[in-house]
Amino acid sequence: MQGAEYRVLGPLEVFFNGAPVAVPTGKGRVLLATLLLRPNRFVSADELVERLWNGSPPSVDRAAKTLQMTVLRLRQALGPANCISTSANGYLAGVENLDLLRFRSLAHTEPHAALALWRGAVLGNVVSEALHREDVPGLVEEHLVVLERRIEHDLDAGRTTELVPELRALTTEHPLRERFWAHLMIALYRSDQQAAALGAYQQVSRLLADELGIDPGLLLRDLHQSILRSEPVLGTRRDAVVPRQLPADLARFTGRTDDLARLDALLPTGTVGQAVVISAIAGSAGVGKTALAVHWAHRVRDRFPDGQLAVNLRGYDREEPLTPHDALGQLLRGLGHSKHEIPVETEQRIGVYRSLLADRRVLVLLDNARTAEQVRPLLPAGDRSVVVITSRSDLRGLVALNDAKVLKLGVLPLDQAVQLLENVIGVDRTRAEPEATAELARLCACLPLALRIAASLLVGEPQLRVRELVNQLSTEDRLATLEVDDDRQAAVSAAFDLSYTALTPEQQRMFRVLGLAPRADFTPMSAGALLGVPSSQALKLLRALARAHLVEEQAPQRFSQHDLLRLHARERALTEESAEQRRACAVRLLDHYLHSIDNAGRLTNAHGADKPLTKRDPVVEAVGFSDKDTALAWCLAEHDLLVELCEFASTERHFEHAWKLPYAMLAYLSRHATTGEYLRIFTIALNAARQLQDRHGESVALHLLGLTNKNLHRYEEAERALLEALRIRHEIGFQRGVAVTEAELASTYLWQGRHDEAQLHYRESVEQWRQLGNDVGWSVSMNSLAWTLVRGGDFAEAVVVAKEALAVQERLEAPRHSTYDTLAQAYAGLGDLNEAARTYRDIFASGTLANAGVREKAEIMCHGADVLNRVGDRQAALEHAREGLALAERGGQALAERARRLVQEIEAG
Structure with a gap:
């Protein structure tokens, strides 16, 4: 015997070139047995974990690591007899010489030879409750079926008398298995023991009645009647048709x-x-x-x-x-x-x-x-x-x-979708254009029908490159392209139509209006807004669509569609909904998100001014929030959709929403949007406001674009936008806006080192806040003015201005850490390091930094550490400098480098 041989029909055994191979005990043996019981097919890691831990696995990470280690050790132990392969999702035992495979190949034609392969209790040397509970009974059943077949062969061959003892033992061991009783009755009858055969029937009848409360089955009843009639021929096999009606299998079935x-x-x-x-x-x-x-x-x-x-x-x-x-x-x-x-x-x-x-x-x-x-x-x-x-x-x-x-069957994973394309089109063509092939799979939404139709188009046109088909699907009617001429079944759109027509009219309308949204991501509230019904009714309709697999409930009360279904829904909407109806759907959807964002903004930005809103249909519901954390969590979860809605509103010419949505999102975006998103959104807002000739909206967008360009150090663009915003705000009498833009313009000049211009605009901002009677805004701009005076070297006035700001902030119980930092820096500039050090010690001891952001806290820590080091308190300075460095490393590379140099300077003495 050459090569590897594996045995599971008895104790687990492995041989190589005739010599036994030691299989590790414990999990290694359970792993090999589990894989050999599923020969030549991948077994998921989850299923293997269930077997290895008897259905009670540890943590996911620990289970995965232990499984990998068990596989490694098993491979090492098997050596040249190793048969285990790995996939992304599991493992496979690739074997040819396995007694289970030989048993199954012989089971129908040579049952005697098949049964001879059994060597005792299946996997008797493998300790696993789950394996013996879930897997072994199936093998035992296969053994019994073949044993029945072997006995039928022996009965046909006339070996009746010698079968009686064996059958009596089998009916004792398996008392409820009626076919063994039928075999016993036949063997007794053919051995001229008619009375014993009838007695066996009475025995099994009582047994079935006592154990299960049922009568014997049709086979036993027919045999009983035949024996009572002393019929010359008895048998368990009837001249029944054995149907073989399965449709043809796919030669290139992939994945799953x-x-x-x-x-x-x-x-x-x-x-x-x-x-x-x-x-x-x-x-x-x-x-x-x-x-x-x-x-x-x-x-x-x-x-x-x-x-x-x-x-x-x-x-x-x-x-x-x-x-x-x-x-x-x-x-x-x-x-x-x-x-x-x-x-x-x-x-x-x-x-x-x-x-x-x-x-x-x-x-x-x-x-x-x-x-x-x-x-x-x-x-x-x-x-x-x-x-x-x-x-x-x-x-x-x-x-x-x-x-x-x-x-429940979903679309294929991308790698399996690409594999399907390779199998149908051919490896040479697909691997010559791997990126285009992956893009083709995505355009087909990894839907097998669409993938096979796309592949057939390429097979039918050998000169057509994959990239050319991708371009067609990207620029033309994708659903119309994904069909085969003269074959109504080979068309994606036709397949979807059959599901659509099976819906009720209300369900159909729910499905098609979903196609009008900018992306396939729905909640009962957003879907209800599209359809113009309460969210409770929308949820019922969405669940009905989910049961028909026209949407997927990807999370509780969160629904989605793959791209091709979404395209089909949109086509239906364009055909069956009027332009006025489609516009009303979009407006309701945008209103839902605008008013929900406003609710979130009221919690995440408690001091912000009210934002302008649209009037909404009473049927449109808005999300409510219990606290700031839930509001922020909702914004984070909806982030991509919110950004997309701004573009959608502009593209669909809903200009009021196109500028009010970004403005309502301001508090959230200022902390969580990328610079690119910020610029794109507020450029949309600016264009929309200009389309509406809404001067207030135009000034808001200009101000925010100016702020963003300043943060990007694009000072000319920032100055131009802010000056234009300032001009409009003066023109329309928006005094609060003037105060805010004056301060932002001053900050832009300060960042460039243009201190005189910065002071001028901060003083103007202070005056505007004073006239408005807004102490919060006044104190903030006063602190900014004081800091500008520090940067310009006018330390004495900086002390006076900072103290004025602090007095108001203390009265308001507003955050004061930034103003104290400004005051301390002014003292240091005057040469009064002891007063500066005292101020920083007060800051650090009072806990006022708890309200500071990471970057701001890091800068104040470093400012204070520098002053404390200069007055000789090196230990405290080093402590705060190191804490500042730890924070600075989260706040940006330049800040971290400055903090690192400070720590090194203090350490060096």
């Missing part, structure tokens, strides 16, 4: 490893009393439900020797859905019944169908189901059959009443 594993896990284990297994594969049109079901059915068809039935229920089709009555007719014909043998009444058809399948192991594929009511009459009885259903609905009625297990 985890989904296939979930279906494998549903295979019956032969447990007594187990109900028929029902698995419903649900998902949107084109997601590959039928392909997955057919591929899996082909993979496991050998587990169903009594046949495979398949019927297309036409639940989502151009033809009328198949009725249960007609579907039963098809199924009965597949089981060998002629037209005249099939009952006329539906209930009678159900009875005959279930009787025929009661003692058989049959796989039933019910494709394209529409409702649970359509499917329920087609479910077989017994404990051996498996039903696989595909549907665009989630068939929750089957879950509730029939214990169905639902597998």
